[in-house]
Amino acid sequence: MRNRHGVRAVLAAGLALAASLAPNPAAAAAHGCQGWMMYMVNSDFEASADGSAVPAWCTGEGPDAKGVDRGVGWSYAGANNAYIEATTTSRWNALTQHIVVPRDDTIELAAYVRTSSSVTAGYFGVRHKATGAVHREVRFGPLNVGYQRLSVRFPSEAGNDYTAFVGYWSPGGFSWLVVDEVTTRLVR
Ligand SMILES: [Ca+2]
Numbered sequence: 001m002r003n004r005h006g007v008r009a010v011l012a013a014g015l016a017l018a019a020s021l022a023p024n025p026a027a028a029a030a031h032g033c034q035g036w037m038m039y040m041v042n043s044d045f046e047a048s049a050d051g052s053a054v055p056a057w058c059t060g061e062g063p064d065a066k067g068v069d070r071g072v073g074w075s076y077a078g079a080n081n082a083y084i085e086a087t088t089t090s091r092w093n094a095l096t097q098h099i100v101v102p103r104d105d106t107i108e109l110a111a112y113v114r115t116s117s118s119v120t121a122g123y124f125g126v127r128h129k130a131t132g133a134v135h136r137e138v139r140f141g142p143l144n145v146g147y148q149r150l151s152v153r154f155p156s157e158a159g160n161d162y163t164a165f166v167g168y169w170s171p172g173g174f175s176w177l178v179v180d181e182v183t184t185r186l187v188r
Contacts, residue, residue, distance in 0.1 A: 033058030033097045038107060038156075040097055040164065043182045045080045054082050054095060061167060062086075062093025069178065076112040076147045076180035084177045086170035094167025098129055099184065101156040109164055110151040111182040117144040118175045122168035124150045129161035141168060147180070153187055 033056065035041050042056035048068035049055070059066040064086040075081040084093045101107070109126060125137025136154040156162065166179050 032056075035097050035099050035164075037100050037102055038184050038186075040099075040182050040184055044078050045075075045082045045180060046078050048080055056097060057082065058096045061096060061165070062089075062091050062170075064089055064091065064093045064170065066093065066095060074178050076114075078180075081178045081180040083179075084167065086175045088172060089170050090172045092167060092169050094123075094165045095179065096163050096165045096167075097182075099126065099162045099164055101158060101160060101162065103156075103158045105156050106153055106187040107156050107184050108151055108153045108187050109182070109184050110149060111166055112147040112180045113140065113143055113150050113166060113177065114147045114179075115141050115143045115168065115177045116175045117142045118171045118173065119143075119168045119177060120171065122166075122177065124166045125152045126154050126162045126164050129163045132163075135162060137165075147178075 045054065045068050047055045048070055051068045051070045054066060054068055064084060066082070066084050069075070069081050069083055071079045082095055084095065086093060111124060113124065115122060119141040121139070122141040123137050123139055126135045127133060128135055136152040138150055138152055140150055164182065168177055
């Protein structure tokens with residue numbers, strides 16, 4: 001298993017002049033961690049000014065590091081992916097984005113996720129935004145043999161907002177999660 005710290009050190013030392021990526025207009029127009037209707041904004045994490053922030057996503061759940069890997073070979077598709085990296089805590093950390101549902105329907109939320117071998121309590125799904133109550137979720141981990149596709153289907157009610165989340169309870173010590181291509185679609 002590659003050491004993410006090592007990869008990041010190499011990046012900092014040798015790729016300081018990495019080519020900038022094409023901006024994502026949708027991400028630039030978004031506020032905070034707000035999606036655009038039922039669609040995820042910056043769903044592929046290709047929009048990232050410097051890797052320290054995750055445009056259109058909220059990173060406030062949990063104390064550990066979150067950001068974007070830019071062009072370091074960790075993505076599922078494109079050049080970039082988002083990451084969570086914990087060192088010594090045993091806390092919940094997650095990336096989140098709100099989904100605004102235009103009508104009653106069924107929506108599938110999917111993502112590609114990979115983790116260190118120590119991650120056994122990962123969760124991916126949606127909450128009710130207003131209450132924070134989990135609406136649908138799947139548990140995962142470890143996903144240490146490569147990216148795996150996760151998905152949940154949830155009934156949606158017009159006028160209710162939901163919060164998509166992907167994260168894990170850190171086992172303590174060094175652990176990480178990488179995620180890419182977070183998408184939604186109507187299920188017919
Ligand atoms: Ca990507």
